[in-house]
Amino acid sequence: MVGVKIGLEIHVQLTEAGSKLFCGCRSNYRGLPPNTNVCPVCLGLPGALPVPQPGPVEAAIAASMALGCRLPWAIVFTRKHYFYPDLPKNYQITEYEGAHGAPVCLGAVFHYLDPGSWEWRSVRIRRINLEEDPGRSQYGDGGIMASPVVMVDYNRSGVPLLEVVTEPDLRGPRDARSMVEYLLLTLEYIGATNPRLEGAFRVDANVSVGGGERVEIKNIGSTLEVERALRYEILRQTKIIEAGGKVERETRHWDSTRGVTRPLRHKEAEEEYLYFPDPDLPPLPITGKLKERARSRITLLPGEVYKTITGHGVGREVAWSITQHPPLARLYLTASEHVADKKTLARLLGVDLKGALKDLGRTPSEPETLPPPETVITLVKLVEEGELPYDAVRGLVLPKLAQNPKTPIESLIPEKAKVTDSLIEAVLMEERKALCDLLRGKKKALNYLVGAVIRRVGKAAVDPRAIRGMIEKKAREIERLCLEAESS
């Protein structure tokens, strides 16, 4: 794929910002009955006025900082006009460069890890806009042009949205996917979004092959689809070029069910958005105080985490496996301060606990799926000290912990087998030959007897050293059994 150029426009909802952008309604509307997460402001009713809410504003500035952006002096909102059934004011409050507007990010070089090659790559971010999401509409037969009914749910209307626009720096579908995943992860780390929520982000992609016209693909709903859609589109354009044709500049729609891009049925008319600064929203200066509050949201970033874990001597795959889940990463970092064997810790969290959760259809991205650090620290220490074989942790402990992360540590560790004096005595009585060999100084016999005791207990979690001592002591007590046997 020589000469492939890809630029992305990624719309990410700030689902974790707490409120909508300009009113107190919730930023995460999922699971609510239609039109129950609304108020006069987000319904766009006349006289209701937008007031920038601290949660979304701080999250947006934090995002801009975390991605390495140049910040503007103020957040300036602009009205962008277009008539659409799910847009209650028939204009969207967004940001715009020009007409006295400014986006929340004036440009950045964003570094991301490509877990295919384990290389760090970079992409130029042209700008990031903070804007309001529209509502959602449903049509009957004939779609927007002919349907006799339109049903609109305004629960989403006004939810804060970041529009991240990159330069056409991405070189392939896999690269584009890695970039989107790393971007979403960064925003998840700063508590701005939960990318796993349905509809939390959408991607539009611009693709050109061999210096030809660029084609825009709209409406890609997952990172996997980003890769699929781009693969398809590059193949389509390559075929046209190979057949001696010319790629037309157009906008296409990604049909994920059929796995193809298709031209949009209606050519968009010359875009005329009548931009002008929203008079209800005076420029909101990005003061030192505001920056401070935004910065306090950036406690951890995926790059730091990944580098710390690999710095502990943990392999890249396992380190990345942990980094991909902010709660798991935080758990690792807390626990790693208290244990020496970081590799075991990493394996426990990044491979086996994650695997056990996956078996249950859970993900370590949700903090409530994870055990408290104390539990993890204790387990790793038990392994370090040889009290507990790692296999027992993996096979017996982690599945229980995945079921219920709050399980107390005592009920997790396999019970120490009750190796009592009488049990030892019973075994020795049975294994009289080995006993006598032992008393005659044969070391091998001792190992055999330890094995016999363990077999009897039937548990993995016994301490062989302790059993050894008990056997030696008991053997001397019942020495006469051998003497009797020899004399008889």
Add this chain to the structure above:
Amino acid sequence: MPFESAWRLKEEMISGDLDPVEHAAHVLERIRRWEGSVHAYLSLRREDEILGDTGRAVERLRSGKARPLEGLLVAVKDNIMTLDLPTTAASKMLKGFKPGYEATVVERLRAAGAIITGKTNMDEFAMGSTTELSAYGPTRNPVDLERVPGGSSGGSAAVLAYGGADLALGSDTGGSIRLPASFTGTVGLKPTYGAVSRYGLIPYANSLEQIGPMGRSVRDVALLFSVIAGWDPRDATTLRRTGWVDPENLAPLDPHSLRICTPEELLEGTDASVAKRFDSLLGELEESGAVVEEVRIPVLREALPAYYTIAMAEAASNLARYDGSLYPCRPSTRPRSWEELVERTRTECFGSEVKRRILMGVYVLSEGYRDQFYLAATRIRRLIRNAMMAATRRCIVASPTGPVPAPRLGERIGDPLKLYALDVQTVTANLAGIPSLSQPMGRVMGLPVGVQWMGPSMGEETLLRLGLLVEEVLGYGRG
């Protein structure tokens, strides 16, 4: 003034000389007598409700728990949201509209003990200067029923003029409080931009408009202003300032400390008779010790086109939401698609002046024209603001409120340019965001005419004190 000022009524109610219920009954009687010919109210509360509220005010007054507007009757312009009465902005588009939230100013009125009488007529969406452009028919001027009361807050001004309320709220985008005050012989204040919350005001041109107080005396206006002014967390453009005015302790300005500037640009096009009345008022003030200075602020000649360009741009944007989905008016026949619904709703439910301003607003914002019109207008606006800030630091800027006394019905609305020219003196204060007070300065051909004072940003107190001085000089406002 034929009727007592709200301030006097308030004093009489507190002293027990006036029974609020008796007073309310008188007001209701005037409403019954005048409404048929004036048509100032679009909706009225039921008489028994108003009298019931007044009865409760009596108890508070007797127990010494009277709030600032206890027992006073206040009319509210129909573009200000009220819970109990529909808010239509005099448009067919919003016929019967009751969205279930209330403007901040109305909440403040109720908290101050005011009794709301009803909603007053206006030009549709406040687009007009005569109150002839209401979808529900024009309001007539009680001073002369053949004439307009001015607009767009003509209903509020007319109600005050015939005694159908003690106080009223208007809104002023380019003179909509002051011009009606001038035409009806009442007083109106366009506050500093950001002094009064716009939450609940149906927007016409957000960056220009303010809700403001209207009354029959300067102290009435100060009283109502003191109740509605102040920061509102629901309006990001309100100023974080408290203590705007104290109507109780407001004294007339000492004329010797008064400096008045009259920009000649604001007198061009003014009727000679109005200019003469203005000059003689200034002469009287000079005699009592004020300094009057003629000045030139050439950029004010650009004020009217800059104002209409910005107002229409914002209007086109604000009125985009009326598409037939969330608002009451629907096309006469069932549309076949959403696009048709939008088109037909807007065609059928907006009046022609509203449509004219939307079309012009879209034009001035369009790619290729935005620089030439909208951005050029915002540049002129900045120059005007700077010039007016500089001027009002030195002096109170004065002019007649309008170029003429109240025109006859039909005289101006035929020609939009003639209609817009009525605002030539008033738009400057809106472009600059500074306060402006209009009060009567006498009569011309038997019709009231007003003078307007413009002060520095947040200079309401000075303007109101000047207003008290002028009332003294002219012998008004004693009632």
